[in-house]
Amino acid sequence: MAAAAEGVGPSVIWSPVFGVSRLPVWFGWIVASNPLAGWWGKNKRTVLIVGVVIVALWVFVERGNGPKTKRISMPKDYGSADRELLVHAPSNPKDPIPLVLILHDDNVDAKTLDHDSAAGSVANARNFAVAYPEAVGGTWRIDSPDGADAKYLRDVVSYVSAKKTKVDPNRIYVWGVGEGARLALTVVCGGAKPIFAAVGVVGQFTQEPQSACPGRAPEARVAETDWNKKVSETLWTASAKHHLGA
Template sequence: MAHYLKLPIRFFVLLIVLTPCLAVSLAGLNPGENPSRRERRKGANPDDQKREISVDGTKRSYLLYVPRSATKKKPLPLLLVFHGGGGHDYNMPRFTGFDEIAKSRGFVVAYPESSNGHWSDGRNLSPADDVGFIRVLIAELKRSYSIDPARIYATGISNGGFFSQRLACDLADQIAAVASVAATMPEPLVPACHPARPVSVMFMQGTADPLVHIEGGAVAKVNGRNISLADAVRFWLDHDQTSKTPDASDLPHHDSNGTSVHRDIYGDGKQGTELVVYTINGGGHTWPGGEQYMPALLVGKVNHDLSASEVIWEFFSRHSHP
């Protein structure tokens, strides 16, 4: 898709207006993969190890970062980071910066790879048993490293954010908290979501996301449907039985691109859970604090009033399974 970059921006705008098929192409663009940088994508961090495991006879792969300070004597948290639709594991360390945070804060990061470019988040995008894959992966990492079973977390963007929601539904016995960026909940997932225990949840959603609409509807026009952010919030408020009245605040505004951030914190949930919602006013299908991986006319704007990665880890560090 690198040849797309040679075309004028106005060409893309016309295609968006005139051709629904462009939505398919945009839906396949992985947040974090700038086509002009693909030749450098595999060498971002030499400390990331490429691993394979077998899941019911099928080979699955992932990248793994383990801080050099890790020892068998001290159990470390585990963070699972999921790429977006059409993406790959190797995009995510550079895109999120979680390796550097893990190095300084002391936790293990796994970046799983989907089997066909998409996670089975409930929208029938993939026939793979991705929940089974993650269950096996967690068990493998527990065997190989000193992982704290009470501090296992999941995050992702877009399709990876939707899949994190599915893990909160299907692996609540192991996942203590999830954070979804540029994703609410897949519409088909909601009636099937019966978490075994309370799970702390964070959402980061842009009001001007052109692919995953904050009011819900068709995802990129062709990739199933998502519920609105408000409905997703109500779902987790009811499940975790948090306070219905949030601690609301607007973050200090430093960004000059017209975006801003509003935060709602719903606390006092069952077993210490909380729901935190960051609404990125004017924000797009992007990772706050990250790079503008595609033109804003295509995916929307990036807000830099906060670092999503730092905020997500700070949120996770407050929560563990009892």
């Protein structure tokens, strides 16, 4: 058992291995000589509580910073009346902001893609709006650039621009995964003039989907089966370079 050696201060200990050794107990010496030691002893609990509160407030602010994703239905005065979608957009931005339509794969819903992609978090950080159109029965109809689902996507652009946020019409993008990617490549070809400034394609395909109107909208492709935040950030970086009229 270690014992204090005779004739030396409290910082010297007896070591049964090394014999008498003047090894300073530095930590004890530092604490004993620290003028803040007494203050810390009296206020330690209060300081720790304040620290926990500050961390909790920071987490709350970070999570609450920006709009929340909301489910809405298309109004009666649109051709796609009663079709549902999710919208993540600030209600009154100072200046018009980009809008991104994100299309889920067949048999996956918009809510799942909103969660997995973390696109709302990216949108809050990069200052753009997101809309997640919803397929009827979980399956997209990819019949033509001006088919029912393609018209629905254009209705979504019109509605979000008119009623939900200030949208920059030159910076509207459409991204999709799986069958949603095929619809994204299809819808950019429709209409009398371009609406979408760029298209994003996510997925690993046996046969890579191709646009029917090559060159009408720049494409970004990410060969991933899982759409996570990193994929959303990659697509945004690629899309943000493009706008109509450039």
